[in-house]
Amino acid sequence: MILCYNDYIIQNGKAVMQTKKIVFKIGSSSLTQSDGSLDREKIAEIAGQLAGLHQMGHQLVLVTSGSIAAGFRRLGFEKRPRKIADKQASAAVGQGLLIEEYTKQLMAYQIVSAQVLLTQDDFADARRYQNASQALQVLLNRGVIPIINENDTIAVDEIKVGDNDTLSAQVASLLKADLLVLLTDVAGLYTDNPRRNPEAQPIKEVKEITESLFDMAAGAGTSNGTGGMTTKLQAALLATRSGVPVFICSSASPSAMLDAVNQENQGTFFHALSQNLNQRKQWLAFYARTEAVVYVDAGARDAMIKQGRSLLVSGIKAIEGVFQIGDIVAVYSQDKQELIGKGKARLSSQDLKDRLVQLNPEGVFIHRNDWVSL
Secondary structure, eight states: OEEEETTEEEETTEEEEOOOEEEEEEOGGGTBOTTSOBOHHHHHHHHHHHHHHHHTTOEEEEEEOOHHHHHTGGGTOSSOOOSHHHHHHHHHHHHHHHHHHHHHHHHTTTOOEEEEEEOHHHHHSHHHHHHHHHHHHHHHHTTOEEEEEEOTTTOOTTTOOOSHHHHHHHHHHHHTOSEEEEEESSSSOBSSOTTTOTTOOBOOEESSOOHHHHHHOOOBSSTTOSOBHHHHHHHHHHHHHTTOOEEEEESOSTTHHHHHTTTOSSEEEEOOOSSOOOHHHHIIIIIOOOOEEEEEOHHHHHHHHTSOOOEEGGGEEEEESOOOTTOEEEEEETTSOOEEEEEEOSSOHHHHHHHHTSSSOOSEEEOGGGEEEO
């Protein structure tokens, strides 16, 4: 008989710690010195903490910033560049230096690491999405620590994930992680920006991410980073909806990562939603690109949202764009004000138009198994 109690399994009368699949995200502000350059002592500290958790049996993924910080001085820049081309060139030099530093530090503990560079296309394409999931799982099963970053050298707006907060949430959701830890330069979410308002109070627990929380979020913490608390809330929203709890905490403590696993340090814990999306629905909701839009009447809207039914051709009132069978389309209310969801088309746009001219159009346009409500 096996009984679960907190982070332990009671088996044959003995308490055995459950192993977890944990995704850590570490930002530039937690990896750099005051001049914006890479701080190798901090990387050594991070590697030591990862090694401690690895030895406990946890499966670990590290989403790390720092490639630009590692490379810009090698190109002769005195400070972190601002131009896109300069940043991409710095990342091209720095990515190798960054992974070399992580590899060296982890090998001191006999731990193998793997470099994984991703763009939004890797999530938007269903086959690449599945391949990424399988490859990462093989690495974890083999005791490897994947070290993930966005492919900044080639990434442009059309294929950028956006920031590493979002990337870490996507990876955590992809892997169905047990916990996502966002390490930053502030100790979690506050009622106001603690740097500007000394009366700001920490928020220890969040069960639902609301608009008021976003209104509360501050901007970027330092000039060395690219994301502030708003991006962390957006990441937490994505992860928790996918069933992954999130903990936001400061990276300042030498044991911050170790403490975060059991939320023993100050921070904000975001509960995962009880009704979360499976991997296929996650892909539809967060990553699949839409090829066109259809507008539906109130009856179809209610049938899909409230009753979980498929979208019938008879409920569609208008079409925008061209699509083929199997393409993903967005579904809006008839007044064009509400995004209802996304789904996979069972008819092409031309076939749908042909049916809509009939007096009593029949057939299923989006089956409920290929649909996600937004």
